[in-house]
Amino acid sequence: MTGFARGADVSWLTEMENSGMKFYNASGQEMECMHLLRDLGMNSIRLRVWVNPKDGWCDKNDVLVKAWRAQQLGMRIMIDFHYSDSWADPSKQTKPAAWDGLSFDALKTAIADYTKEVLNLLKNNGVTPEWVQVGNETGNGMLWDDGKASDNMAQYAALNNAGYDAVKEVFRSEEHTSELQ
Numbered sequence: 163m164t165g166f167a168r169g170a171d172v173s174w175l176t177e178m179e180n181s182g183m184k185f186y187n188a189s190g191q192e193m194e195c196m197h198l199l200r201d202l203g204m205n206s207i208r209l210r211v212w213v214n215p216k217d218g219w220c221d222k223n224d225v226l227v228k229a230w231r232a233q234q235l236g237m238r239i240m241i242d243f244h245y246s247d248s249w250a251d252p253s254k255q256t257k258p259a260a261w262d263g264l265s266f267d268a269l270k271t272a273i274a275d276y277t278k279e280v281l282n283l284l285k286n287n288g289v290t291p292e293w294v295q296v297g298n299e300t301g302n303g304m305l306w307d308d309g310k311a312s313d314n315m316a317q318y319a320a321l322n323n324a325g326y327d328a329v330k331e332v333f334r335s336e337e338h339t340s341e342l343q
Contacts, residue, residue, distance in 0.1 A: 167238060169206030170199060175228055177219040196235055206238040210298065211280055213258035214247050222280045229289045240293040241280070243325060245273060245305055250298045255306040266308055266317065270324040273305075277328035285332060294333075296325035 175195055185195045196207065209232075211225045218224060229239050244250040247258045261272050277296070284291065297304040303311035303318035311318040 165205070167206040168204050169208060169238070169240070170204055171208040171210070171242075172196065172199070172228060172232075173208070173210045173220050173225075176224055177217075196231055196237065200235050200237065204237070206240065206292075207232045208240040208242055208295075210242045210244055212244050212247055213276060214260055216247065222283055225280070226283055226287055226289070229284055229291070230287060233289045238293075239289065239291040240295060241284070241291045242295040242298055243277060243280070244298045245276070245325070246298075250300075250304060252299050252301055255297075255300070255302075255304045255309070257305050257308075261305070266320075269305060269308055270320060273321055273324040274328040277325050278332055281329065281332040290333070294329045296322055296329065 172195065179195075184192050185198050187193050187198055187201065193201070199207075207228070209225050209228055210220050211222060212220045215221055225241065229241070232239050245258065246256050248256070250256065257269075261269060264272060281291075281294070300318075300322070301311075303309040303313075303315075303321075305321055307313065309318045309321040
């Protein structure tokens with residue numbers, strides 16, 4: 163699918179399905195959610211990925227399941243790295259527990275390694291995202307306090323660039339590099 167991106171964030175889909183939630187078209191026919199979205203004109207999905215979420219939803223393996231399903235439907239995929247164990251947004255940019263206490267250089271390495279790990283998992287399973295979002299809602303940086311932009315813009319930029327460079331390393335081809343900016 164190409165052209166204007168019409169999409170939705172379906173990050174909660176597997177958790178909703180696990181709880182028994184069903185999806186129906188306007189005629190009342192039960193449908194798999196991504197099929198329904200596609201039939202309604204959606205051509206893109208966004209998936210957030212958390213490092214070590216307490217319940218497992220939105221971790222790299224859960225993201226792979228949803229991304230693979232979307233790929234099978236020909237949908238365009240955006241992967242949104244939160245670099246947290248849960249929500250990262252303008253009010254909180256909490257480091258993953260496993261990264262707490264890392265030196266700044268080790269934190270940059272953790273971002274790069276984790277980004278490559280997730281993207282290689284997708285790539286090795288035949289999934290190529292069209293877009294990769296490095297950080298979520300990062301108006302004042304990410305991975306606070308180290309990457310809080312209002313305190314140290316250079317450190318925020320270095321963390322962001324560690325993720326960005328990792329994306330480019332996994333998807334080096336000319337075909338994808340211009341889209342992953």
